[in-house]
Structure formats: C-alpha cells, structure tokens
Amino acid sequence: xxxxxxxxxxxxxxxxxxxxxxxxxxxxxxxxxxxxxxxxxxxxxxxxxxxxxxxxxxxxxxxxxxxxxxxxxxxxxxxxxxxxxxxxxxxxxxxxxxxxxxxxxxxxxxxxxxxxxxxxxxxxxxxxxxxxxxxxxxxxxxxxxxxxxxxxxxxxxxxxxxxxxxxxxxxxxxxxxxxxxxxxxxxxxxxxxxxxxxxxxxxxxxxxxxxxxxxxxxxxxxxxxxxxxxxxxxxxxxxxxxxxxxxxxxxxxxxxxxxxxxxxxxxxxxxxxxxxxxxxxxxxxxxxxxxxxxxxxxxxxxxxxxxxxxxxxxxxxxxxxxxxxxxxxxxxxxxxxxxxxxxxxxxxxxxxxxxxxxxxxxxxxxxxxxxxxxxxxxxxxxxxxxxxxxxxxxxxxxxxxxxxxxxxxxxxxxxxxxxxxxxxxxxxxxxxxxxxxxxxxxxxxxxxxxxxxxxxxxxxxxxxxxxxxxxxxxxxxxxxxxxxxxxxxxxxxxxxxxxxxxxxxxxxxxxxxxxxxxxxxxxxxxxxxxxxxxxxxxxxxxxxxxxxxxxxxxxxxxxxxxxxxxxxxx
Amino acid sequence: xxxxxxxxxxxxxxxxxxxxxxxxxxxxxxxxxxxxxxxxxxxxxxxxxxxxxxxxxxxxxxxxxxxxxxxxxxxxxxxxxxxxxxxxxxxxxxxxxxxxxxxxxxxxxxxxxxxxxxxxxxxxxxxxxxxxxxxxxxxxxxxxxxxxxxxxxxxxxxxxxxxxxxxxxxxxxxxxxxxxxxxxxxxxxxxxxxxxxxxxxxxxxxxxxxxxxxxxxxxxxxxxxxxxxxxxxxxxxxxxxxxxxxxxxxxxxxxxxxxxxxxxxxxxxxxxxxxxxxxxxxxxxxxxxxxxxxxxxxxxxxxxxxxxxxxxxxxxxxx
Ligand SMILES: Nc1ncnc2c1ncn2[C@@H]1O[C@H](COP(=O)(O)OP(=O)(O)O)[C@@H](O)[C@H]1O
Ligand SMILES: [Mg+2]
Numbered sequence: 103x104x105x106x107x108x109x110x111x112x113x114x115x116x117x118x119x120x121x122x123x124x125x126x127x128x129x130x131x132x133x134x135x136x137x138x139x140x141x142x143x144x145x146x147x148x149x150x151x152x153x154x155x156x157x158x159x160x161x162x163x164x165x166x167x168x169x170x171x172x173x174x175x176x177x178x179x180x181x182x183x184x185x186x187x188x189x190x191x192x193x194x195x196x197x198x199x200x201x202x203x204x205x206x207x208x209x210x211x212x213x214x215x216x217x218x219x220x221x222x223x224x225x226x227x228x229x230x231x232x233x234x235x236x237x238x239x240x241x242x243x244x245x246x247x248x249x250x251x252x253x254x255x256x257x258x259x260x261x262x263x264x265x266x267x268x269x270x271x272x273x274x275x276x277x278x279x280x281x282x283x284x285x286x287x288x289x290x291x292x293x294x295x296x297x298x299x300x301x302x303x304x305x306x307x308x309x310x311x312x313x314x315x316x317x318x319x320x321x322x323x324x325x326x327x328x329x330x331x332x333x334x335x336x337x338x339x340x341x342x343x344x345x346x347x348x349x350x351x352x353x354x355x356x357x358x359x360x361x362x363x364x365x366x367x368x369x370x371x372x373x374x375x376x377x378x379x380x381x382x383x384x385x386x387x388x389x390x391x392x393x394x395x396x397x398x399x400x401x402x403x404x405x406x407x408x409x410x411x412x413x414x415x416x417x418x419x420x421x422x423x424x425x426x427x428x429x430x431x432x433x434x435x436x437x438x439x440x441x442x443x444x445x446x447x448x449x450x451x452x453x454x455x456x457x458x459x460x461x462x463x464x465x466x467x468x469x470x471x472x473x474x475x476x477x478x479x480x481x482x483x484x485x486x487x488x489x490x491x492x493x494x495x496x497x498x499x500x501x502x503x504x505x506x507x508x509x510x511x512x513x514x515x516x517x518x519x520x521x522x523x524x525x526x527x528x529x530x531x532x533x534x535x536x537x538x539x540x541x542x543x544x545x546x547x548x549x550x551x552x553x554x555x556x557x558x559x560x561x562x563x564x565x566x567x568x569x570x571x572x573x574x575x576x577x578x579x580x581x582x583x584x585x586x587x588x589x590x591x592x593x594x595x596x597x598x599x600x601x602x603x604x605x606x607x608x609x610x611x612x613x614x615x616x617x618x619x620x621x622x623x624x625x626x627x628x629x630x631x632x633x634x635x636x637x638x639x640x641x642x643x644x645x646x647x648x649x650x651x652x653x654x655x656x657x658x659x660x661x662x663x664x665x666x667x668x669x670x671x672x
Numbered sequence: 673x674x675x676x677x678x679x680x681x682x683x684x685x686x687x688x689x690x691x692x693x694x695x696x697x698x699x700x701x702x703x704x705x706x707x708x709x710x711x712x713x714x715x716x717x718x719x720x721x722x723x724x725x726x727x728x729x730x731x732x733x734x735x736x737x738x739x740x741x742x743x744x745x746x747x748x749x750x751x752x753x754x755x756x757x758x759x760x761x762x763x764x765x766x767x768x769x770x771x772x773x774x775x776x777x778x779x780x781x782x783x784x785x786x787x788x789x790x791x792x793x794x795x796x797x798x799x800x801x802x803x804x805x806x807x808x809x810x811x812x813x814x815x816x817x818x819x820x821x822x823x824x825x826x827x828x829x830x831x832x833x834x835x836x837x838x839x840x841x842x843x844x845x846x847x848x849x850x851x852x853x854x855x856x857x858x859x860x861x862x863x864x865x866x867x868x869x870x871x872x873x874x875x876x877x878x879x880x881x882x883x884x885x886x887x888x889x890x891x892x893x894x895x896x897x898x899x900x901x902x903x904x905x906x907x908x909x910x911x912x913x914x915x916x917x918x919x920x921x922x923x924x925x926x927x928x929x930x931x932x933x934x935x936x937x938x939x940x941x942x943x944x945x946x947x948x949x950x951x952x953x954x955x956x957x958x959x960x961x962x963x964x965x966x967x968x969x970x971x972x973x974x975x976x977x978x979x980x981x982x983x984x985x986x987x988x989x990x991x
Contacts, residue, residue, distance in 0.1 A: 409687070418781040526728075
C-alpha cells in the first residue's frame with residue numbers, strides 16, 4: 103500500500119499543484135471580477151453624474167421659464183428634487199461608499215474612489231457642489247413659486263460652475279474607467295498566467311506521464327520480452343513435458359497392453375492352476391481312496407492270511423497223515439489178497455502189521471485229526487469265501503445307478519472288511535431297526551460307513567472300546583448313527599473336521615479327506631450328516647438319507663441345507 | 673521219546689493254533705495261548721524252550737510279548753510270525769534284541785519245524801553252556817580283572833560312507849578307536865583280512881551286491897566281528913533278513929545323532945570283547961550263525977569268492 107502511495111506520489115503532487123493553481127486563479131479572478139463589477143458601477147454612476155448635473159441645469163432653466171410664463175413649476179421642481187437627490191447620493195457614495203439608487207432605480211453598492219487624483223477631483227467637485235446644494239435646496243423647498251433671487255442665484259451658479267462640475271465628473275469617470283481597465287488587465291494577466299501555469303503544469307504532467315508511460319512501456323516491453331522468453335522456456339518445457347507425457351502415455355499404453363496380456367495370461371494361469379489344483383484335489387481324493395484301499399487291502403490280506411495259514415497247515419498235516427493211511431490201505435489190501443488166496447502164512451503177518459498200524463493211528467489220533475483238519479479247513483475256506491463275497495459287496499463296482507439296497511447288509515460287510523482295524527480296539531454293538539432299505543449308491547455308502555467306523559476305531563484309546571451302530575427310519579429318512587466312546591473332538595475342531603485335509607492324525611495315518619468325502623457322498627444322496635462330540639466321552643456321527651430319492655435333486659438339497667445346522671463346511 | 677521239548681504257540685486265531693499243534697504234536701509238547709497274557713502265564717509255569725508268536729494280536733502285540741518273555745525267561749528262544757506288521761515294530765524289536773528269527777506268515781510246516789528245531793538246539797546249548805560256566809565259577813573274576821586291565825583300542829571298519837560322513841560320525845566318541853574305511857566290497861574284504869575288526873559299520877546299498885549277503889559272508893568268516901547296519905534303506909524285508917541271516921547287532925536308519933551312534937558303537941565293541949574273552953559264548957555264536965535261509969546262495973557264493981581272492985592277494989603281498 104505504502105509502496106503504491108510512493109509510486110503515485112508524483113501524480114498526486116502534480117494533481118494537487120494543478121488544483122491549487124487553478125483554484126487560486128479562480129478565486130483571484132472571481133474577486134477581481136467582483137471588484138470590476140463595483141468598478142463598473144462606479145464608472146457608470148460617475149458618468150451618470152455628468153448627465154445629472156446637466157439635467158439639474160436644464161430643470162432649473164425649465165423652472166425659470168415656467169415661472170416666467172407663470173406656469174406651474176411643480177413638474178420641473180420634482181424632477182430637480184429627484185435628480186438632486188441621486189446626484190447627492192452618488193457624489194457622497196463616490197467619496198464614502200454607500201448604497202445608492204442605480205440606473206433602473208435599483209439600489210446598488212457604490213465604493214469610494216481610490217486613486218489620489220480622483221480623490222482630488224472629488225474634493226474640488228464637493229467644493230462646487232456644497233454651495234450649489236444650498237442654492238438648489240432653496241429652489242426645491244420653495245412652495246408655488248421660487249423667490250426670484252434664489253432662482254436667479256441658482257441659475258447663475260449653475261451656469262458658472264456647471265461646466266467645471268461636468269469636467270470634474272468626467273475626470274472622475276475616466277479615473278474610474280482607467281482603474282477598471284487596469285483591473286481587468288490585471289485580471290486578464292492573472293487568468294493568462296493561470297492558464298499558462300496550468301498549461302505548464304499540464305505539460306509537465308503530460309511529459310511526466312509520457313516519460314513514465316514510456317519507461318513503463320519499456321518495462322512492459324522488457325517484461326514482455328522476458329515474458330516471451332519465459333513463455334518460450336515454459337513452452338519448451340511444456341513441450342518436453344508434453345513429449346515426456348506422450349512418452350509416458352505410450353509406455354503406459356504399452357504397460358496397459360502388457361498388463362492386459364499378463365492379465366489374460368494370468369487368467370490362463372489361474373485356469374491352469376485351478377485345473378491343476380482340481381487335478382491335485384482329485385489326485386488327493388484318489389490318494390485318500392488309495393490310502394483307504396491300502397489299509398483295507400492290508401487288513402484284508404491279514405484276514406485272508408489267517409484262514410489261509412491254518413488251511414495250508416492242515417493240508418500239509420494231512421499229506422503227512424495220508425502216508426499212514428495209505429500204508430493202512432495197502433496193508434488191508436494185502437490182507438484181503440491173502441484172505442482171497444487162502445494164503446494163511448501171509449495173512450497172519452498182514453494181520454499183525456495192520457493191527458500195529460491201527461494201533462499207531464489210534465494212538466496218534468490220526469483219524470480224528472484228519473476229520474478235524476477237514477472240518478476246520480472247510481471252515482477256513484468258508485471264511486475266505488465270505489470275505490471275498492463281502493469284498494465284492496463292498497466295492498460293488500458294477501453299480502452306477504441308484505439301487506434300493508439293504509443298508510444293514512452294507513454296514514455288515516463294511517464291518518467285516520474293517521474287522522482288522524476294529525478287533526484290537528473295540529467291540530461292535532449293533533442296534534438295528536427290523537429292516538432298513540434305501541435308495542442309494544451302495545458302494546459309496548459303504549465307503550462312508552468304512553470312514554466313520556475307521557475314525558471311530560482310531561479315536562478309541564480306552565480298554566473297553568465300543569462302537570455302537572444304531573439304525574432307524576425317521577419321517578422318510580434312513581438314519582444311521584455311528585457312536586464311539588473314544589477321545590472325542592474338541593469344540594474348536596468341531597466345525598473344521600469336514601474340511602478337506604483337516605486332520606489331527608500324524609502324516610501317513612490321516613489324510614484329512616475321509617469326512618469331506620463322506621460329506622460329499624451324503625450330499626449327493628440329498629442327505630444330512632451331523633456330528634455330536636464330547637471330549638473324553640465320545641463322538642456320534644449321524645447320517646440321514648431319504649429312503650426314496652427325489653428325481654429332481656433341488657428340493658431335497660434344500661432340506662439338507664436347512665437341517666444341517668450342526669454341520670459346517672468350509 | 674521220554675521228554676519232548678516244550679514249545680509255546682501264540683496266535684489269536686484258535687483254528688491256526690489247533691492246526692499247528694496237530695502237526696507239531698508228534699515232536700514237541702505243544703502249549704498254546706490266544707493272547708499275550710495267557711502266554712506269559714504259561715511261560716511262568718512251564719519251562720518253554722521256544723516261543724512262536726504272531727505279531728498282530730488284540731491287546732499285546734507279538735514283539736511286546738517277546739520283549740517281556742526275554743526278561744521273564746531269557747533262555748527261551750523267541751520267534752515272531754509276521755504276516756502284516758509295521759516296520760517300526762520290527763526295527764525296534766531288532767534293536768532291543770528281542771527276537772531270534774522272524775517268520776513270514778503263512779509259513780510251511782516244514783520250515784516252521786526247522787526253525788523251531790534250531791531254536792530248541794540253541795536253547796539246549798545255551799543252557800548246557802551256562803551249566804558249564806557255573807561249575808567254572810572261580811575262574812570268572814580273574815578274567816574280568818584281566819579284561820578291564822588292558823583293553824587295546826578296538827578297530828572300526830566303515831563300509832560305504834564318505835570320509836566326511838565318517839569324520840562326523842566319530843566326532844562324539846569318548847573311547848579311542850582305530851578307524852578303517854572302505855568304499856568298495858573289495859577294499860572291505862582286504863581290510864578285514866589285514867586287521868582284526870571289532871565292529872563293522874556298513875551300509876546295505878552296494879549296487880550289484882546284496883548288502884545282507886556281504887554281511888553274511890563276513891559273519892561266517894569273522895564270527896567275532898559285531899555288525900551294525902547304518903543305512904537309509906527303510907525296508908521291512910531288509911530288516912528281517914538282517915536279523916535272520918546276519919544277526920545284526922543294530923539296524924540304524926539315517927539320520928542318526930552322533931551321540932547315540934557313539935553309544936551304539938561302544939556297546940558293539942563291548943559285545944565284541946565278551947565274544948573274545950569268554951569262549952563259551954562262541955557256542956551261542958556258532959549256533960546263531962546256522963543260517964536256515966539259503967535263498968541267496970549264489971550271490972553269497974560270489975561274495976565268498978571275492979573274500980578268498982582278497983585273502984590270496986593279501987598273503988601274496990605279504991610274502
Ligand atoms: N470318531 C471320531 N472321534 C474323534 N475325532 C474324530 C472322529 N472322527 C473324525 N475325527 C477327527 O476329524 C479329523 C478328520 O477326519 P477325517 O476327515 O476322516 O480325516 P483323517 O481320519 O484322515 O484324519 C480327524 O483327524 C479327527 O481329528
Ligand atoms: Mg478318517
């Protein structure tokens with residue numbers, strides 16, 4: 103702000119100067135003009151005095167004439183009085199300054215004469231006027247007729263002095279005129295000076311402004327040059343920036359493109375990975391199946407091995423005993439031969455030998471042994487046959503369709519298969535409904551049973567392990583419960599056990615896929631799978647599948663969702 | 673015919689017990705038990721020369737039962753029938769010295785009889801040897817003093833390991849040993865002929881040659897040498913063969929801590945010393961070396977030839 107004031111100081115000063123100058127010229131000229139007016143009045147009145155003095159003389163003469171002709175003198179007497187009064191006023195005004203009656207009988211202000219010569223002239227005029235005044239006064243004051251001597255006296259005085267008075271008035275007038283022209287000259291001078299000063303000021307200002315403008319122009323030019331330069335630089339910079347931007351843009355485009363490519367590659371990769379994962383998953387499921395199968399096969403091998411072992415031992419034993427039997431047969435044949443041929447000599451010998459043989463066999467209990475061996479071997483063969491039959495039942499590879507199948511038969515054959523796993527751990531208690539059939543994939547259900555039974559057996563840690571299998575029919579659903587008195591499942595695991603790969607078992611023993619596969623199978627059957635468990639007490643798995651499958655799976659699945667409250671799946 | 677040997681059969685399958693006892697009854701007095709508890713009861717009340725137990729039984733597993741039998745009746749020769757069993761149990765029982773032989777199930781009656789007969793013989797010899805030892809009692813303390821007085825450093829022979837590995841394995845040993853090493857079987861035989869090896873530490877993987885056959889050959893020629901197998905081959909058949917054919921002292925699977933390996937080797941060296949200082953032990957030793965399994969005859973013969981060649985080469989170079 104202050105800087106700005108500083109900047110405009112010159113202008114402010116110039117303008118102030120200009121204003122003062124003009125104003126003072128104005129004031130001076132207006133004063134002077136006022137003086138000129140009063141001076142003009144003075145000139146005017148002074149010149150009127152000449153006329154008035156002549157009129158006084160004239161009216162005096164008119165009065166004389168009228169009196170001589172004995173006419174009324176009233177009219178010239180009045181005129182004389184008026185003229186007298188104005189003349190007197192004016193001459194006094196010229197000397198002292200006072201309000202006087204002007205030309206149009208208006209009152210004007212008369213200022214006293216100023217110049218010395220005028221004052222002298224006025225003095226001399228008074229010297230004439232004062233005696234004249236007395237003489238005239240008597241003429242004016244006379245009633246009817248003016249005494250002759252008075253009138254004569256006045257006329258004589260008038261004709262003697264009138265010219266002198268007139269001259270004096272002339273002098274005064276010219277004095278006033280001179281003063282007036284002087285004053286107007288002064289005024290003109292002042293005005294001209296003012297104008298000149300104003301002009302000078304104006305020119306100074308103009309010059310100043312022009313200079314200022316020019317310097318500003320120069321500055322502006324410089325600025326603009328600078329600006330241009332700067333603009334140039336900026337433009338260049340902008341251009342580079344723009345180019346860079348364009349380059350960036352291009353690289354961005356490229357990056358975008360690359361990203362798109364990557365994206366599509368990624369998508370492809372994701373697809374591949376998903377496929378791979380799916381593949382791995384199927385492989386894992388496969389491996390769980392294989393593991394289960396391996397376990398089963400190992401178990402089965404043991405189950406088959408045992409009867410095989412004793413059947414084989416029996417057969418080997420029998421082949422040893424067979425020699426004895428053959429000897430016996432041989433000996434009896436020989437005895438028969440001797441009997442037929444009446445060969446008494448040999449008959450005796452054979453009889454003794456036969457008796458010996460019989461004695462030996464009897465002592466060794468061979469006959470009994472052989473029958474035992476045969477019986478036991480047949481039992482063993484039955485067991486092997488049953489196992490093989492159950493294996494066939496269990497896998498039922500030939501069935502790809504829903505079958506109305508005996509659930510109990512499935513559980514039983516599963517138990518047989520799993521016998522090897524269970525027998526060291528627990529006894530099995532069955533609480534079966536009288537009859538339980540359901541539409542299902544029997545082989546898959548058997549897999550579920552095997553998983554549940556295996557898990558149950560693996561969970562048992564106590565001596566009196568027990569697996570309780572209970573079946574029933576509840577509103578159109580076949581219900582199978584597998585309960586154990588094993589270690590139980592901690593609460594925090596309860597909603598995770600159905601997750602694929604969730605296992606608490608060491609590597610090699612558990613894949614963590616068993617229950618997730620069970621879940622899938624039961625879901626496929628439009629069924630429900632639930633678990634209840636208490637740590638240290640035991641675990642119960644419950645599966646429910648519809649006895650009759652709905653042909654369109656949708657509604658049944660709904661039931662599964664709403665009913666499987668205990669069941670959470672990742 | 674006066675006194676048949678007492679044998680005990682243990683299996684959870686009664687029909688197997690009955691079939692076996694029928695075929696063995698003529699030659700032995702056969703006791704049977706359906707589980708470990710019953711078996712232990714019988715062992716305590718009868719002098720049983722040989723026990724044959726199944727591995728897979730409810731309650732007590734076979735190797736556990738035999739471990740207990742070893743404590744209750746040390747002279748009873750223990751046979752384990754393994755149909756289907758896990759490797760861990762076998763390896764543990766090998767290293768605990770619980771089992772004399774493993775028998776694969778099912779096994780022919782003939783083979784079983786042969787094994788049992790061998791067991792009975794060993795039992796009888798051990799018992800008679802113990803009786804002899806008892807009569808010679810006064811001499812015993814002297815030998816023990818002598819034994820502790822001057823123990824020459826034992827010689828270890830490593831076969832099939834890198835020097836770095838050997839360096840690492842021997843780093844934690846407190847007792848001083850002479851360490852020999854061989855990378856090929858030829859080198860091993862040469863070393864065995866050159867010095868008296870107390871403990872042989874061997875891998876089982878020798879390419880064309882069967883590791884067990886190699887050890888078997890060594891065992892026959894140098895019965896006093898104690899064998900330790902240190903390998904990364906984890907295989908039930910190998911483990912069973914290492915007991916049945918070589919009577920390996922320990923079967924260790926890699927990796928092993930240097931500490932426990934040092935302890936094993938010290939034990940093995942001690943065992944070697946007892947073999948050498950008490951000649952009676954040799955009876956058991958030779959009895960144990962009667963190999964019932966001749967399946968790998970040809971391979972073993974080739975190895976024996978190698979050994980002979982090495983010996984000839986050695987004598988030639990010495991002369
Ligand atoms: N009957 C049960 N008792 C206790 N825990 C169980 C039982 N059944 C399943 N589990 C738990 O659920 C986990 C998952 O079971 P599963 O899916 O069959 O896999 P895996 O048996 O291979 O571990 C098991 O590891 C175990 O912790
Ligand atoms: Mg499972």
